[in-house]
Amino acid sequence: MARPVTVTVAVDATGADLGPAEVAAGAAIAAAQGVRVLLFGPAEAIGEVADGVEVVDAPISIAKAPDPVIAVRSTPDASIVQAARAVGDGRAHALVAGGSTGAALAAGLFNIKRASGIFRPALAIPIPVPGKPVTLVDVGANAESRPEHLVQFAFMGAALAQVVLGIEQPRVALLSNGEEAVKGTPLVLEAHEKLAGSPLRFVGNVEGLDITSGVADVIVTDGFTGNVALKVAEGVSQTMLEAVRAAATSSIRAKLGGALLRPSLRGLRDQLDPEGPGGAYLLGLRQLGVVPHGRFTRFGWSQAILLAARGVSGDVVGRTHAALEAAGALRAKGPAASSGDLTTVPSQP
Amino acid sequence: MARPVTVTVAVDATGADLGPAEVAAGAAIAAAQGVRVLLFGPAEAIGEVADGVEVVDAPISIAKAPDPVIAVRSTPDASIVQAARAVGDGRAHALVAGGSTGAALAAGLFNIKRASGIFRPALAIPIPVPGKPVTLVDVGANAESRPEHLVQFAFMGAALAQVVLGIEQPRVALLSNGEEAVKGTPLVLEAHEKLAGSPLRFVGNVEGLDITSGVADVIVTDGFTGNVALKVAEGVSQTMLEAVRAAATSSIRAKLGGALLRPSLRGLRDQLDPEGPGGAYLLGLRQLGVVPHGRFTRFGWSQAILLAARGVSGDVVGRTHAALEAAGALRAKGPAASSGDLTTVPSQP
Numbered sequence: 001m002a003r004p005v006t007v008t009v010a011v012d013a014t015g016a017d018l019g020p021a022e023v024a025a026g027a028a029i030a031a032a033q034g035v036r037v038l039l040f041g042p043a044e045a046i047g048e049v050a051d052g053v054e055v056v057d058a059p060i061s062i063a064k065a066p067d068p069v070i071a072v073r074s075t076p077d078a079s080i081v082q083a084a085r086a087v088g089d090g091r092a093h094a095l096v097a098g099g100s101t102g103a104a105l106a107a108g109l110f111n112i113k114r115a116s117g118i119f120r121p122a123l124a125i126p127i128p129v130p131g132k133p134v135t136l137v138d139v140g141a142n143a144e145s146r147p148e149h150l151v152q153f154a155f156m157g158a159a160l161a162q163v164v165l166g167i168e169q170p171r172v173a174l175l176s177n178g179e180e181a182v183k184g185t186p187l188v189l190e191a192h193e194k195l196a197g198s199p200l201r202f203v204g205n206v207e208g209l210d211i212t213s214g215v216a217d218v219i220v221t222d223g224f225t226g227n228v229a230l231k232v233a234e235g236v237s238q239t240m241l242e243a244v245r246a247a248a249t250s251s252i253r254a255k256l257g258g259a260l261l262r263p264s265l266r267g268l269r270d271q272l273d274p275e276g277p278g279g280a281y282l283l284g285l286r287q288l289g290v291v292p293h294g295r296f297t298r299f300g301w302s303q304a305i306l307l308a309a310r311g312v313s314g315d316v317v318g319r320t321h322a323a324l325e326a327a328g329a330l331r332a333k334g335p336a337a338s339s340g341d342l343t344t345v346p347s348q349p
Numbered sequence: 350m351a352r353p354v355t356v357t358v359a360v361d362a363t364g365a366d367l368g369p370a371e372v373a374a375g376a377a378i379a380a381a382q383g384v385r386v387l388l389f390g391p392a393e394a395i396g397e398v399a400d401g402v403e404v405v406d407a408p409i410s411i412a413k414a415p416d417p418v419i420a421v422r423s424t425p426d427a428s429i430v431q432a433a434r435a436v437g438d439g440r441a442h443a444l445v446a447g448g449s450t451g452a453a454l455a456a457g458l459f460n461i462k463r464a465s466g467i468f469r470p471a472l473a474i475p476i477p478v479p480g481k482p483v484t485l486v487d488v489g490a491n492a493e494s495r496p497e498h499l500v501q502f503a504f505m506g507a508a509l510a511q512v513v514l515g516i517e518q519p520r521v522a523l524l525s526n527g528e529e530a531v532k533g534t535p536l537v538l539e540a541h542e543k544l545a546g547s548p549l550r551f552v553g554n555v556e557g558l559d560i561t562s563g564v565a566d567v568i569v570t571d572g573f574t575g576n577v578a579l580k581v582a583e584g585v586s587q588t589m590l591e592a593v594r595a596a597a598t599s600s601i602r603a604k605l606g607g608a609l610l611r612p613s614l615r616g617l618r619d620q621l622d623p624e625g626p627g628g629a630y631l632l633g634l635r636q637l638g639v640v641p642h643g644r645f646t647r648f649g650w651s652q653a654i655l656l657a658a659r660g661v662s663g664d665v666v667g668r669t670h671a672a673l674e675a676a677g678a679l680r681a682k683g684p685a686a687s688s689g690d691l692t693t694v695p696s697q698p
Contacts, residue, residue, distance in 0.1 A: 177489055177576035208576065208579065208584060211581050212587070228526060228556070228577065229578065232560050232582050236561055247617045250616070251613060254612070256609050257609025260605050261596065261606030264596035264600060264602075268596045
């Protein structure tokens with residue numbers, strides 16, 4: 001499949017806490033690096049845009065809708081639905097839609113559609129552990145999974161790590177409650193067996209501790225466990241940073257120490273910055289999707305667009321398909337994707 | 350049931366990384382506060398002991414056995430098995446056995462036995478979140494659970510929080526991938542319904558972020574998810590502390606700042622100290638068990654013994670039974686506990 005010379009990314013401008021103009025500023029950064037951006041949102045709020053960015057006036061936002069699935073179905077003019085449709089139609093090669101993971105997932109499934117041979121789309125999130133980044137998949141697209149789903153998540157995550165994160169031979173692991181192959185739920189045991197026999201660089205089961213230990217580049221799990229693991233990590237990380245900050249203001253001596261330490265801690269904060277990897281990746285559709293966090297600044301939005309474009313150039317979707325086909329792990333041909341695939345999704349992973 | 354005036358705790362001295370003498374030192378601290386300790390381990394390594402501590406020479410240790418269930422079954426003279434038998438026989442009122450959770454669970458199930466009406470024992474761990482402690486249950490006694498198990502875990506955890514941690518009306522929550530009652534696996538949905546109709550102070554579903562947010566005193570989950578959540582929290586917490594330490598040695602300026610900040614950070618470290626709550630609690634047996642971490646010092650061991658004694662005085666087991674009975678949540682009478690209950694257990698939660 002010939003890759004496009006100029007990659008076009010469809011971006012929903014309505015999911016940012018900082019507003020559509022912040023997304024446009026991110027789009028400008030990406031456009032300056034050669035990516036073409038179709039920006040869907042209220043033209044008035046977006047204002048002037050840079051060269052390479054084309055605004056499609058789409059003033060209807062469902063970013064705050066209580067039920068994203070219903071909102072996507074019932075609002076064909078919503079900016080996120082229009083952006084996803086542009087990808088489905090071939091006017092753009094990838095989707096960037098932030099704020100609501102549920103809305104991005106629903107808009108993607110209905111308009112971009114599931115890739116051929118894929119059971120379920122999955123959400124993968126590259127976690128910025130200092131010096132030991134790791135990608136966790138699935139972090140919440142599916143509340144329940146079967147072993148063959150986990151196997152596909154492993155292949156999807158490995159292709160993402162190769163193409164977008166530049167890891168040549170990603171080490172893939174399965175999240176469990178013990179390192180031994182005999183530990184885990186029946187789901188984990190069966191997925192372990194299938195992965196051990198796959199051509200992936202499978203390093204076996206890992207425990208929760210290994211999210212931060214650097215023993216694997218991709219950690220595979222079901223969406224329920226992945227969502228819990230991701231949010232525990234976020235909560236503990238935030239709590240620790242707040243506690244250190246509180247300790248650094250608890251006395252005059254501590255305040256002085258904190259002031260001296262600040263430049264070094266700022267480096268740490270930058271390493272932990274979730275904006276670097278661009279957000280969560282929506283895998284298993286016919287094209288790639290990226291879901292930046294609603295609180296991202298223009299930097300995060302630009303990263304999401306640039307990394308989506310890198311995923312297109314490196315053909316994450318085609319590579320995933322080829323690897324799954326070679327491994328005999330594609331789903332047998334059957335009925336097309338139905339909304340039944342849209343199980344409970346988190347509002348924000 | 351009349352509570353004993355002097356509580357006797359059976360302690361296995363062989364599970365500490367620092368050796369049996371460190372456990373004996375912890376026992377001495379507890380004995381000085383009126384607890385009687387039966388200390389099982391190699392008398393030679395234990396040496397002289399304090400008043401109130403009685404050594405039972407039991408030189409055989411299975412603390413490092415690769416398969417704790419097999420080791421417990423095949424080694425009736427092992428110190429941990431003898432300690433558990435003392436509790437089963439009524440010579441002691443509670444068990445403290447550290448190092449291997451799997452061995453403690455197996456020794457407890459075989460020798461103390463499951464409490465009447467309880468489906469499965471569970472491991473509960475009080476997590477020392479600064480200012481917002483929370484007890485997570487189950488953290489790994491069971492790889493798989495049914496909704497009625499989670500309901501019992503909730504009652505067990507609530508009784509533990511009341512008696513041992515002194516929380517009058519513990520807020521009980523269910524761990525899920527979203528706060529809404531409709532979010533989660535079928536297991537979570539069904540357990541939610543049962544808990545919502547129970548007399549517990551049930552505050553609904555919480556997410557992984559809430560392990561550190563202080564919205565609940567007891568968070569209930571299956572042993573697989575609980576084990577992953579606990580270890581992710583441990584891993585992230587350790588990694589953050591190490592990163593702060595590295596930042597504080599990255600330059601001369603940072604080193605000076607770190608030195609000034611050290612007393613305040615020491616306070617934080619003390620608040621995060623896992624030794625304070627004494628370890629993991631083994632609930633659902635006829636008597637209480639506590640599993641200190643292998644790396645605990647004498648302080649942690651003394652806490653484990655003192656809190657076990659508090660659990661006996663406050664009748665955690667009897668209260669749990671009464672509350673489950675009143676709620677109609679006891680298991681119908683059936684065959685006694687079998688080793689089939691010993692599903693995969695982690696070597697150390």
